[in-house]
Amino acid sequence: MLVTLITGFLGSGKTTLLRRLLREVGPLRLGVIVNDMSPLEVDGDLIREGKRVSEAAGTLVSLASGSISGSQQQAFEHALDAWAGRTDLDHVIIETSGSAHPWPLVEAISRRAAYTLGQLVTLLDARTMTEDYEAGRGLMDRLARHEKHGQRGLENLLAEQIQWASTLLLTKTDRVTPSDVDSLQECLGKLNPEAAVHRVSHGQISPSLLLGGASYDLHRAQEMARVRWGDALAGVGEAAAYDLGSSVVCDARPLHPQRLWDLFHHQLGVGIHRSKGFLWMASRDEQVLLWNQAGGGLSLELLAYWKAALVKDPLGKLLPEEIAHLEQQLSALDPRFGDRLNEITVIGTQQHREYFVGQLQTCFCTEAEIQHWQQGGRFQDPWPQALKARG
Known part of the structure; x- marks a missing residue:
């Protein structure tokens, strides 16, 4: 079963994208796992509202009160196992919380023979990146300071969401200048030269670009994790590690x-x-x-x-x-x-x-x-x- 993993920092437009995909994807038989960091299931409720998938039909799992790369990872893996034998699903879309780290999720999916990770899609809010990180330049500076002092911070999570992606979607580009978008794309190219980059407004993108038959480069992801952490992976997926x-x-x-x-x-x-x-x-x-x-x-x-x-x-x-x-x-x-x-x-x-x-x-x-x-x-x-x- 093919899997598309949608990640990205808080407020980058993941649920807007998912709702549009569910409306426009056609006859594909979909299962959706959606994750809210908070106990309040805002994203889950918005997905239910569309009526394309539901718990009653066995096509929706909503996991709240923690990130599926951290405190809810066991529940996430249980959901994967429960769907592993399904013959009535063609494709699974997973929407993470904004605090989720992609690597524990990639690893969990790759350990299960029933699933093939096709795309890891990371969304980035161009306005937030421009205002908070100087169109990417500030992000690179803070990453350099963290590395110099042997520290990790929120910037590491954001950068690693970018680096583990196979596709990057720049959202809200209409709210910043073209030169800021160009600077941001230059930053993304340095962090992840392998990823395809698309500019997206209101989640408008062809579903085939995200749900097609591509195969995620697992070897590249494994090598990045090995170089970065070796065996010391504990805590990287916990929101608390980034004071969130x-x-x-x-x-x-x-x-x-x-x-x-x-x-x-x-x-x-x-x-x-x-x-x-x-x-x-x-x-x-x-x-x-x-x-x-x-x-x-x-x-x-x-x-x-x-x-x-x-x-x-x-x-x-x-x-x-x-x-x-x-x-x-x-x-x-x-x-x-x-x-x-x-x-x-x-x-x-x-x-x-x-x-x-x-x-x-x-x-x-x-x-x-x-x-x-x-x-x-x-x-x-x-x-x-x-x-x-x-x-």
């Missing part, structure tokens, strides 16, 4: 739109590499919003509508029995908020993460503000009024 961790904020209270805006624009520390999840704001209480932050970039998208808003049938399109069914579902939930719930995972260094989560807590409405909301009061809302609907 996750925190989950779960709260039913509405978020105050102005305070949330101020938090993102004025208090987002450099150690917050990723935050994502589902939220609602007091100013637009009918909307399920998808929060998606990577580095200094953020997207806020309209994902769906809360049942607590739909039950009021604002468009007059629901049948009485449909309204009754919604009312029954909501009857056991919070009498003020219904099914509305904020679930946000924050990934980054411990120090920055603790500070950011503490400040995020102050963005929830106070009791006085909740009463104001219940009475139909208005809230200052600087976010774009017309949000892109999630496709």
Whole structure:
């Protein structure tokens, strides 16, 4: 069974790419393993939403609460073993968490005769690479300093995700200058001259380039691992080795739109590499919003509508029995908020993460503000009024 391994640092666009592949791949019989570092399965939920694969059909495994190259590696290998005898699958796509190191995964796949690794695809966010690593030049400098002092850091993980790849996808290139993209490609050429490099926008790439019959160069990967670590591989796949961790904020209270805006624009520390999840704001209480932050970039998208808003049938399109069914579902939930719930995972260094989560807590409405909301009061809302609907 052919395998495509999709990796890349936090927020590089892996789930966007996977969702597009699942829509466009045609009749290929696919199995998908998706990995979330956080206990909150944001990526898993987005893949389920597409309905191309599912746990019920035996075509989806979602592994959360740790990286599949680290604390969830045993669960990952168990999933591989469970699918090894399948005759109803043509291809397996594996989407790693952003904190995953590719080598333990390559090794696990190569030990199983049922699987052949075709492509190891690494995505890189051109905007983050430009802003945080001077279009690759800063990354090379930091790598040199680590080597000089015998240290490892986050830059080593990012560089090794690049070096182990057979294909590199540069995402969000429309958000940087052409000269920055050229500098970034020059850096990639130095780190991995063997990989094919493609510039990608919104996950748009021919599925055949990633799911075709190519064969990954396992010998090259083994040689890189031997030279780099010998037998001292322990810990290389653990997120904690790079001071990466996750925190989950779960709260039913509405978020105050102005305070949330101020938090993102004025208090987002450099150690917050990723935050994502589902939220609602007091100013637009009918909307399920998808929060998606990577580095200094953020997207806020309209994902769906809360049942607590739909039950009021604002468009007059629901049948009485449909309204009754919604009312029954909501009857056991919070009498003020219904099914509305904020679930946000924050990934980054411990120090920055603790500070950011503490400040995020102050963005929830106070009791006085909740009463104001219940009475139909208005809230200052600087976010774009017309949000892109999630496709």
